[in-house]
Amino acid sequence: MNIFELLKKNNLFHFYQPIYHLEENQLFGYEALLRSDHLKSPAHLFKDAMKSNILYHLDTTSIEKAFSIYRKQHQQEKLFLNVFISTLLNPNFVDFMENLLFNASKNAPKIVFEMNEAIEEEEMWASSILLERVAIFRSMGIEFAIDDFGQGTASLRNTLEIEPEYLKLDRFFAHNLGTSEKKQRLISLFTEYFNKDTTVVLEGIETASDLQTASDLGIDIAQGYYLGKPAEIVS
Numbered sequence: 001m002n003i004f005e006l007l008k009k010n011n012l013f014h015f016y017q018p019i020y021h022l023e024e025n026q027l028f029g030y031e032a033l034l035r036s037d038h039l040k041s042p043a044h045l046f047k048d049a050m051k052s053n054i055l056y057h058l059d060t061t062s063i064e065k066a067f068s069i070y071r072k073q074h075q076q077e078k079l080f081l082n083v084f085i086s087t088l089l090n091p092n093f094v095d096f097m098e099n100l101l102f103n104a105s106k107n108a109p110k111i112v113f114e115m116n117e118a119i120e121e122e123e124m125w126a127s128s129i130l131l132e133r134v135a136i137f138r139s140m141g142i143e144f145a146i147d148d149f150g151q152g153t154a155s156l157r158n159t160l161e162i163e164p165e166y167l168k169l170d171r172f173f174a175h176n177l178g179t180s181e182k183k184q185r186l187i188s189l190f191t192e193y194f195n196k197d198t199t200v201v202l203e204g205i206e207t208a209s210d211l212q213t214a215s216d217l218g219i220d221i222a223q224g225y226y227l228g229k230p231a232e233i234v235s
Contacts, residue, residue, distance in 0.1 A: 014033060029080055055087070059087040078112050080145065088113070115145065144164040165199065166221070187218075
């Protein structure tokens with residue numbers, strides 16, 4: 001089944017992975033992850049959408065569906081939504097988000113846009129319009145996160161320019177964190193530098209040892225299979 005058939009038949013859904021506040025020992029929010037029974041990897045879906053020039057349609061369809069399902073069950077916890085830079089820059093996206101939030105109840109969950117350094121959109125980070133768009137969405141109450149920090153070559157520059165509310169470290173840093181002194185020193189550096197203005201989030205926590213080490217290093221927010229696997233939310 002190709003990308004057009006998936007969208008036409010509305011054959012897309014989301015899994016939601018929990019994100020926890022470690023110090024307060026409570027649920028902080030969920031990340032919405034696009035899924036389909038007919039695709040092995042969501043990455044293939046987005047690549048097909050790019051090639052077919054319908055990435056904006058797919059991205060906004062995903063955002064609207066994830067938000068509408070989530071807000072029926074969760075109103076206090078934040079909703080982390082992945083968004084492409086090209087979507088943020090699309091001239092129609094401001095109206096799209098204004099309508100989405102306007103039609104939602106006043107108790108709708110707080111949205112966090114996760115910005116990822118997709119190779120196909122690397123040059124778009126340099127757009128003079130991007131910071132203006134970020135400011136507009138912030139005025140709507142939307143927060144921002146840099147996703148997979150440490151994976152892309154421009155991570156530090158983009159983080160300093162965007163000044164995100166959240167910095168999600170790439171899962172590489174969590175793997176065997178409990179036994180890696182080098183990774184521990186890096187995470188200590190990140191938390192010491194960023195945590196004054198930006199909350200550092202560690203993804204990919206898979207063991208109790210890595211979780212404890214992350215907490216000891218000053219990580220307040222964490223995500224990973226050890227804390228909770230992605231699952232559907234029944235509306």
